[in-house]
Every structure is written in structure tokens, then in C-alpha cells.
Amino acid sequence: MVKKKEVINGKEIINERKLSFFPLLLYFLLGSIIALFILVIISILKYEHKYNNRIYPGVTIDGWEVGGKNPEEVKAYFENKSEPLKKINFTLYFEDNIATISGTDLGLSFDGKLSAIQAYSIGRSGHLFSDVYQKLTALKKGLNLNSVLNIKTENIDDALISLSGNINITPQDALFQFENGKVLIFKPSTNGRRLNKEATKNKILSYIYELKKTTPVTVKGILIPLEVDIVYPKYSTDNSNNYGIRELLASGNSKFAGSIPGRIHNIELAASRIHGHLVPPGGIFSFNDALGDVSASTGFQPAYIIKDGRTVLGDGGGVCQVSTTLFRAILNSGLKVVERHPHSYRVSYYEQNSGPGLDATVYYPGYDLKFENDTANYLLIQSRFDKTDYSLIFEIFGTKDGRKVEITKPVILSQISAPPDLYQDDPTLPKGVVKQVDWRAAGAKVSLSYKVTKDDKTLSENTFYSNFQPWQAVFLRGTKE
Numbered sequence: 001m002v003k004k005k006e007v008i009n010g011k012e013i014i015n016e017r018k019l020s021f022f023p024l025l026l027y028f029l030l031g032s033i034i035a036l037f038i039l040v041i042i043s044i045l046k047y048e049h050k051y052n053n054r055i056y057p058g059v060t061i062d063g064w065e066v067g068g069k070n071p072e073e074v075k076a077y078f079e080n081k082s083e084p085l086k087k088i089n090f091t092l093y094f095e096d097n098i099a100t101i102s103g104t105d106l107g108l109s110f111d112g113k114l115s116a117i118q119a120y121s122i123g124r125s126g127h128l129f130s131d132v133y134q135k136l137t138a139l140k141k142g143l144n145l146n147s148v149l150n151i152k153t154e155n156i157d158d159a160l161i162s163l164s165g166n167i168n169i170t171p172q173d174a175l176f177q178f179e180n181g182k183v184l185i186f187k188p189s190t191n192g193r194r195l196n197k198e199a200t201k202n203k204i205l206s207y208i209y210e211l212k213k214t215t216p217v218t219v220k221g222i223l224i225p226l227e228v229d230i231v232y233p234k235y236s237t238d239n240s241n242n243y244g245i246r247e248l249l250a251s252g253n254s255k256f257a258g259s260i261p262g263r264i265h266n267i268e269l270a271a272s273r274i275h276g277h278l279v280p281p282g283g284i285f286s287f288n289d290a291l292g293d294v295s296a297s298t299g300f301q302p303a304y305i306i307k308d309g310r311t312v313l314g315d316g317g318g319v320c321q322v323s324t325t326l327f328r329a330i331l332n333s334g335l336k337v338v339e340r341h342p343h344s345y346r347v348s349y350y351e352q353n354s355g356p357g358l359d360a361t362v363y364y365p366g367y368d369l370k371f372e373n374d375t376a377n378y379l380l381i382q383s384r385f386d387k388t389d390y391s392l393i394f395e396i397f398g399t400k401d402g403r404k405v406e407i408t409k410p411v412i413l414s415q416i417s418a419p420p421d422l423y424q425d426d427p428t429l430p431k432g433v434v435k436q437v438d439w440r441a442a443g444a445k446v447s448l449s450y451k452v453t454k455d456d457k458t459l460s461e462n463t464f465y466s467n468f469q470p471w472q473a474v475f476l477r478g479t480k481e
Helices: 022-050 071-086 112-121 128-140 153-167 197-212 261-274 287-291 319-333
Strands: 002-008 011-017 059-061 089-094 097-102 143-145 175-179 182-187 192-195 221-225 228-231 247-255 284-286 302-307 310-315 336-339 370-372 379-386 391-398 404-407 411-416 422-430 434-438 443-454 457-468 474-480
Touching: 059 112, 071 112, 089 153, 089 197, 097 153, 112 143, 128 143, 153 192, 153 197, 182 379, 197 221, 247 319, 261 287, 261 302, 261 319, 261 379, 261 391, 284 287, 287 319, 319 336, 319 379, 319 391, 319 404, 336 457, 422 434
Parallel strands: 059 143, 089 221, 422 474
Antiparallel strands: 002 011, 089 097, 175 182, 192 228, 247 391, 284 370, 302 310, 336 370, 379 391, 404 443, 411 443, 434 474, 443 457
């Protein structure tokens, strides 16, 4: 109660009033706020002092708690974590193409300094409200940062460029030129391939980034298959012709090392006559018909042939090398043999890369080599002649139909030794000169079996017999004075 005297119109009046509680409350609240503010300031100062030169709590790097650590500790941690990365070998491979890149080559290392700076910068941007928000967020919810991994990606690029030189293959367009009933040019298309450098690089980087999640890193080597794309030609075999000639069915080959120049010439000429012939479905191919006339007037040169029981020079020597090679391609392709004749004696040329019994002699008009095209599409015969390697190859193209070929190795049923060498006097040769005109060869009876099946059904089955007569060496002995 508060009494107060007042004089009004000469009279003294005493007023009694109650003192209000509000100002007291106000003073109390104001004092409390000031005290709380001081307390907060003190707490903040203690908090800041505690984390002076240290990362605020709640901050993590790749899930690793770094709150309370100083930047140097963070930096040292990532330096230690970088050491195993340098020892890792990344092996890149595709077929027999291999390259190895080490972690040292790639400069693999964690940027601990940068990670330490980023973590330490949380709550220290210099903007009051932003800093408070970051500190509170880290403290209540946690704030995770991603580590930084240094990679010399240019070294990955260099390795992939080097590998691509051996891996990349340019696709080949199909070629098909048909004139006057023969295929002059045919080359089936082939797919190419190309190292997908971008996809491979991304794969390598994904392997590396996975290592960031591994602690500690214990792996020493990583195998990474290269990403290789198929590159298709602009013009494929399928759309280059309408004959159904799409792929190689099979090939046959023979060697003719030791042949005289005339024989080599005849082999090349005869092979060119057969090259490019198309055989329609159901058609019969005749070697003699395709070859045509064999004489000096048609370009053939003298070479050794068998005539009247002797080896003598005659036009067309070497043609049987061509028919023999084609016979082997016919067998390997699984085609039906209509006519084939063996030689009367073993010829060394035909056994340079094959056993006996895989030969075929031709001589117009009595001996021919024929086969039937028992497929549903055209067949194309092509030859490849290599004078430097003394080799001849025949290739038969068409469309594969799933047939399977079984050819047994030639079986020598019996052998007969060659007769003794024969020496004959020759008055046309100077005395003392000896000239060999025939070469010894043992006789033999040989057989081989040939079977072609498709869908468990037999398409053709043959046993080819050869009865090689023994052959004696013949020498001419000069008697001319």
C-alpha cells in the first residue's frame, strides 16, 4: 500500500494506491534474458574455444566421423589410405590384347588436404546465420562429405588408344561382280570391331570409385574386360547378291614346292579358269567343262605329265594339282561327289601337306572331276594362288545348312616297294652325262571314308579307293662320244 498526500482547493487529501506487479515482472524477465544471453554467449565461447582449429561435431567424410579432429589429422588419415591404391594393378584385356595400369601410373590418391579444408569450413563461412545453421544441422542430423580422389584420367586415355590399335578392325563391305556367266569379283562382308573407349573408361572409373567405399583397401589386382563394339559393314553379303551366297562353306589346299616354272604357270592358269564359277542348286559341276581346252594355243606350257607309262614333258602338266585341290574343298564342304579318279601312282606334290589318297586326276575326255550342288542355294568356287608360298587354295561359298562332314584319315591297306632304278643308254647325251627322267615311288592301296549327315540323316556316303602302282626311277646315260 502506498499513501500519497495531495492538496486540492486548499484541502489536504490523502490517496491510497496499490503498487503494480507488472514492472517487477518486467524487470525480472529482462534480467533473466540478460542472464540467459550471457550464459549463451559464455557457452558459445566455450564451444568455439573447444573446437578452435578443430572440425565441428556431426561432420563426416565418406561416413568417417571427423568431428573434433583437426585438419592435419584428416590429411594424415587420407594420406595413409592412399598408399594401398598406388599398389593396385588394373589389367585391361580383350582376347589376347592385354594392358596393365598401376595405381601409381594413374596417380591414385585421396586429396586429404582438400577434404580437411572442406570439413573444417563447415560452420566457418563468415556468414552468421549460415554458420549457425550448418553447425546445428551437423550436430542434430549429421553432415556427410564425399572424399576427393585424384586420378590422372589422361593415362587411361593413352592406354586405351594404344590398345585400340590392335583391337579395332575396319568392317569390309561385300563385293560381287557377275559378268558373262562368271563371278569376276566376290568378297564376303566381314564385321569390324571398335574399342568403346568411353564405355571402357567409365567402367575403369567405376571400379576405382568402388575402392573409395572399401576400408582398408586390400585388393592387389583388378581384371577389367574391355568394352568392344561390333561395327557392321555398309554393304553386307546378304544384300550384295541374290544367289544366296553368304558365307564360306569350306576350303581345300595343296602345296607344289619343287615344281618347274612351266608347271607353276599351268597351275595358276588352270585355277583361274575354275575361279568364279557358279553352280546352281541341283547342278552338276564338271572340272573339264569349266577348264576348257588344254594346249599351247590356250596358254598352257610344257611340264611333266604321265604318258605311256613314262613321265614326259607335255602341255598342261600341273592341271591335276588344281583338280586335287578342288577335290579336297568339295569333301570339306560336304558336297556330293559324282565322279573322281585317283592317279595311277603317288605324286609327291600332293602329299606335301596331306596323306595319300586325297588326289583327283583329270584328262579330257576320259577322266573328270564332278560334284553335285545338293544344297538349296547357289555355290561359288574361288581360288587363291600363292606363288611365293607354293600353295593353292580353293574356297566354296554358299549358305550353310547344318550338314556335318566326317572324313577319316587315309588308311594304307598295303604297300609295294618301288622297282629298282632303270638306266638306259641315250646316244643323244654326251658320254658320262646321266639325266634322271623319272622318279621312284612306292606303290600302295589306300582308302578313306567320307560321310555327310544333316539332322541325323545321311546325305551321302562314300569310300574312296586309290590303287597306286609302284614307279621306278629312270636315268638316261649318255653314250655320245
